[in-house]
Amino acid sequence: MFIVDRSEIVMILNNIGMLLELKGENFFKSKAYYDAARRIEVMEENLEELVRDDKLKDIKGFGKALTQKITELVKTGRLDYYNRLKASFPEGLFELLKIQGLGPKRISTLYNKLGICNIEQLKQACNEGKLLELAGFGRKTQAAVIKSIDDLDKYSNRYLYYQASEISDLIIKLLDENEYVIRCSIAGSLRRKKEIIKDIDIIASSEKPDDVMGFFTSLPMVTNIINRGETKTSVIMDEKIQVDLRVVGDKEYPYALHHFTGSKEHNTAMRHMAKDKGLKMNEYGIFDLDSGESADCRNEEEIFGLFDMEYIPPELRENNGEIKDALERALPVLVCDKDIKGVVHVHTRYSDGKNSIKEMARACMGLGYKYLGISDHSENAFYAGGLKRDQIKRQHEEIDQLNESSSDFMILKGIELDILPDGNVDYDEEVLSWFDFTIASVHSSFNMDMGKMTDRIIKALKNEFVTILGHPSGRLLMSRDPYRVDMDEIIAAASEERVILEINANPYRLDLDWRYCKKAKELGCKFAICSDAHSIDEIYNIPFGVNTARKGWLTKEDIINTGSYKSLKKEFI
DNA sequence: GCCGTTTTCGGCCCGACTGTTTTCAGTCG
Known part of the structure; x- marks a missing residue:
């Protein structure tokens, strides 16, 4: 039998x-x-075995046609039907x-109607106003298409932190x-x-x-x-991202590292202080x-020491008050990866996750975490398999059983509620009272005006059953703007209502944005670094939230998830 | 394409929003 990756089959079916x-x-x-793709994605059974034993057809959703196609895929690694279908459309x-x-x-x-096969042709057709000729297309649609194409262009030379760091980790390892x-x-x-990176800077x-x-320049990833x-070389790696390497003498290294770490604003403020x-x-x-005469600093710590300052971690170097606080020796001791004791906001197969509760729990234990807060989607999120009352009951029974079998790892019962357009959430009080915690999130009607959206979220925050506000801005980095919302008002309300703000660790979200964290902290808000994991792999996203x-x-x-299980439970009361 | 069945076609996918319309089609989550 041909061994074919399950994710490949899922992709082909989709x-x-x-x-x-x-x-x-x-x-x-x-x-x-x-549906078949989704079922295969979450299937516990071995797909090859099901095909070999001719059992696939016994599973709901797999009729004659799908069984035949999947069997062909598993046995031969290819699917004639798919190849022919694909060939009947242009690739773009x-x-x-x-x-x-x-x-x-x-x-x-x-x-x-217009023979448009790719983005380039679409752009040209828009510029010539050709879309207006089509029924159902108007000026606004054409303008929206142009804007979306521009957005794609705008983000084409930007990378998410995790994408850039994967490449930079490898380069650093090789240079080391x-x-x-x-x-x-x-x-x-x-x-x-920073959450979005333009290019990678390396100092050696x-x-x-x-x-x-x-x-x-001779590294295999260098494509251009x-x-x-002598001191600066710029290359393109993997045909996309620019990497700049600066090489200096070892004596200059700490100064170069500080200088090229920036930010520009931080450096300017530092130079002002030096001049004084x-x-x-x-x-x-x-x-x-x-x-x-030159100072003789061996590392960055000594540079800050020269000014009688605390060491400023690179993350804080945004000229956002860090220099003043470092001079007063009042910098915070920043949270770090090992402080995180448990994972909150996790989806399972009950809604749109890929793994079972048990599998997620085992993965968390393997990473040394002490507890796991399950939060599948609520009923309104039908597109994500939101839970109905009886499913919640079944899930809670399963969690109780798992908790009984373990003493040093606990699973909490939670839910990710939809904040409905009117600010209500989608269960009644009886159901809401079943959970240890709830995360309320906006998943629909993103295009409200700012006042309405702000009111909507604040109404949810006032709900006594809401524990955490999920991904507060709704942004998807480089693809979807935050919804229009007065974040200052939201933060004030969260503080007032003692609702915890989520820092969603999904590298595409990183939401609440760091720019609001300091302000929210000053208002007395608490935070939860949440994985929003839909699979075991995504539990590893936690450091991005950190x-x-x-x-x-x-x-x-x-x-809140830096404490023990007991202290976390207290936060949820 | 699958399911169910008062066995062979009708139902399956909800609700809001937008933009294009003049009553609704398409998209999105």
Whole structure:
């Protein structure tokens, strides 16, 4: 039997669903493929065994056609039907689905009436006003399409933190192993843990800079060399992201690292302070303005020490009060990965997660966590398999059983409630009282005006059963703007109502934004660093949330899931 | 494409919103 990756089968089934939609087939035909993909994704049984034993057809949702197609896929690794279907459309048509406001129907119209096969052709057609000729397309639709294409362009040279850090970790590892490199580190916005990165900055010290540059430019991931100099070399890696390497002498290394870590605003403020003390500060060193004599700092700690300051962690270097506090030795001790004691906001197979409660719990235990807060979707989120009353009861029975079998790991009963457009949540008080905690989130009607959206969320915060406000801005980094909401008012209300603010650790969300954390903390808000995991893999997202919390000046005392199970339960009362 | 059945086609996917319409189609979560 051909061994084929399960995720590959899931992808193919989903693609068939989409292609059938583009073809204009009955939606329920597509849905059968989507449903099958979803079932295979969460299936506990071994798919190969099911196919071998001819048991697939006994599972609900797998009729004659799907069983035959999946069997062919599992046995041969390919599916003739899919290949033929795919070949009947131009390849670029798929990417049109990325454009907001364009679904299968409109794409099909654009293709059939105007022959548009890709984004480039679509852009041209918009510029020529051709969309206006089509029935059902008007000026606003055309303008929205143009904006969405521009947005795609705008984000095309930006990377999420996790994407950039995967590449930079590898580069640092390779440079560390190089015999000519004395010290090296990432710098720039990546070191400051910004959520979106334009390029990767790396600083290294060496006595043989040319050899280091030679090594760097010959790395297998380098697909293009933009320029190569003695101290600075820029390359493109993996055909996309720009990486700048600066090589300096080891004496200059701490100053270069500080300088190229930035931010620009932090550096400016530092230089002002240096000047007041009769010093000049740049990437090469710190010099006495009168004598020209250079300081002798061996690392960044000593640079800050020279100014009689506490060490400022890179995350705080945004000129957001860190210099004043460092001078007063009043910087917070920032929360770190090992402070996190348990995982909150986790989805399971009960709604749209890929793993069972047991599997999620085992993964958390393996990572040393002490508790897990399950929060599947609530009833209103039918698109994500939201839980009905009887499903909640079954889930709670399962959690009780699991808790009975373990003494040093506990599972909490939670739910992710939908905040409905009117600000209510989607269960009655009786059901709400069953949970240890609830996370209330906006999942629909994103386009309200600011006043209405703010009122809507505040109404939810006033609900006595709401424990945590989930992903407060609703943003998806580089693809969806936050909804229009007065975040200051939300934070004030959360503080007033003692509702915990989520820091969603999904690298596409990182929401609440770090820019609001410090302010919220000052108002007395508490935070939960939540995984929003829909699979075991996503539990590993927690450190991205920790980054956001650190950047927002938070300590472990500000975060509810840094304490014991007992103390967490108290926070939920 | 699947399911169920008072066995062979009708129902399956809800609700809000937007933009295009003049009563609704398409998209999105």
